[in-house]
Amino acid sequence: LPPSPPHPGAPHPLLQRLAHAMARRKKARVGDNSPKKDENNDAKGALKRNRFSPAAIVKLYDDLTVDKKTVIRRMFLGSFLDIKCEVLHNYLVDYVARSYDNSSRSFIFPGRGVLPLTEQSVHEVLGAPNGLDGVPYHEDHALEDELVPDLFGIGNSRPKVSDVAKAIIACEVADDRFKRLWLIYVVSTCLAPTTDTKISNKCYPMLAYINRMEDLNMQITSRPAHALF
Structure with missing residues (x-):
């Protein structure tokens, strides 16, 4: 996780994401109520993309062998x-x-206790790898060109998140390709979702760790003072 913001009054990045998500939902409730086509639901069985929600992952449970x-x-x-x-x-x-307190990097619930928001606490809750290497979350066009043809087809480096879900379901065996797709999907839907309906090409470098995930620290990236989520 990133260090506390330099200014005492500055909000934690995680809280900013939550606030933005809430603002979008509120705007949707008071805005135009007319039916609109969901570009992530343009095919039968396609999954709706719901950022900051685990629903996209839960909907895959029945299709996972x-x-x-x-x-x-x-x-x-x-x-x-x-x-x-x-x-x-x-x-x-x-x-x-x-309830979040910047100075202590924890959630304070008066009369009930304190929940720390640290690398160790996130690891204990999510069970995500807590190794020594920060997650490489940046563009690497050479690696991207190497992996994309097998994952999504030539020239399709940024498919829709919903298309990644379909690819996961379509996998007949749980091989390295499946593992790469799953990691991209988890990062794109829960750990580091973006405002785009497509995956970020910054996901590709971390795929080099697909068979040694224990070496990664999923709480931080390889860039100083940046968090994966």
């Missing part, structure tokens, strides 16, 4: 197979966000 789930757990990402709540409710998000 035992072999696929076993591989995911060996990648130290098994916690994403045990999500109990797929919706983030605005009131709860607002309450948690307002």
